[in-house]
Amino acid sequence: MTDVDAHAPLPRSLTRPPVELELIIPAFNERERLPATVAAALGFLARRPWSSAVVVVDNNSVDGTPDCVDRFASSAMGRSVGFHVIGCGDRGKGAAVRRGIETSTARFIGFADADNATPIETLDPVMVLLRAGHGAVIASRHAPGAHLAVEQPRLRRGGGALFRALAHLTLPDIADTQCGFKFFPGPLAREIVRDCRVDGFAFDVELLAHVVRAGHDVVEVPVEWTDQEGSTFSARRDGLRSMTDLLRLSLAR
Template identity: 90%
Template sequence: MTHVDAHATLPRSLTRPPVELELVIPAFNERERLPATVAGALRFLARRPWSSAVVVVDNNSVDGTPDCLDRFAASAMGRSVGLHVIGCGDRGKGAAVRRGIETSAARYVGYADADNATPIETLDPVMALLRAGHGAVIASRHAPGAHLTVEQPRLRRGGGAVFRALARLTLPDVADTQCGFKFFPGPLAREIVHDCHVDGFAFDVELLARVVKAGHDVVEVPVDWTDQEGSTFSARRDGLRSMTDLLRISLTR
């Protein structure tokens, strides 16, 4: 397992070895949930035919999040799937995801939430669609065939409905922009993140809007999704900012 200074800017010479797929996991104070998510991802990827790596991006955690992964270092010898821990000094999930993508050299790259709400097995259809040439392949809780094993609380569902309505101003053909499981061809992702600036929870919309603006499509994969406790999203703290970001994205697309 490799560690990189959270305040360092990674030069190209220090980027990770190229693999076919990199799974980026942004993490802010995820000491409790992250180990199980990483362990499950490593087990799954080790059984797949493509070369791969898991990249945890620590977003200024104060609970010792990077340290909770030290136990994986003991089993690093002989492991077919790489595990890397890097830092992101800029606050916000969007900043952490961009850091993971821009430092990647993988053929395909994407991100998943640390809470493991979307089953890692979703990567099987995702990889098939990426190899077929699609520009973005994303998990969706609202596409036909999706199933919510455990739903969000009612207040979160109401806020989510308002968010989706505003997101459709920019992405009218995408049913679910906010499910935290999105993957892209590596060269395309690395190109578009340089034009992305939203650090908050609307960053997914900005990223997908850039994919579409570049002339590529977005494909949704229905998932069995389970709401997990411990979300860092606060309606009071993040709601207004997210809505403002959505309106700004819709005006600049």
């Protein structure tokens, strides 16, 4: 039996047509929140001069998530913005985003949460910074100038503070590693994601750590962020795993 090279390029049949910007939206059981987010992204991108596409990565949803965005796929013909739905059999946000990046051929690529908590208009300054040559451009709720329009519940805020403290062991110069809105030059993202192993919510920290270790910078863009109900993050299911992943990443520095 011949060993498969894990770093070999994917077959062309598994990749999407090249565009300047590709937006990945990982989705696990997001039937209620996803349609509005996709509609907002498609509407915004249609008014921008960049060639672009929106890619929903369904992460083994059991609530019919792919079906709720079928209407966007069926109306894709003749629209200036591409729309794709792909699957990811491995569970976890990190696994879903990694799948989206690996199958992309875009010049710039990034991901946003399905809840649309970060305004899609943030892409305007993001694209300016990406074209200027920065290694990663990320939305930040804690950079100077950021504003929390609607805060998370107190328990979530406490968990977030602990997460940030542990994340700073690996990335001491980044104020907010977890705001779900991050963009990269496509070639860089595809290169570094090959060495990412975290499938869960600490994936963002691992990805940014690889950017920094590769000698690139990370720019934080302050945003007005709004907490949205219906998060699929479970403190019991995901919290301990995320903390363990963060500690492992800090030891790998």
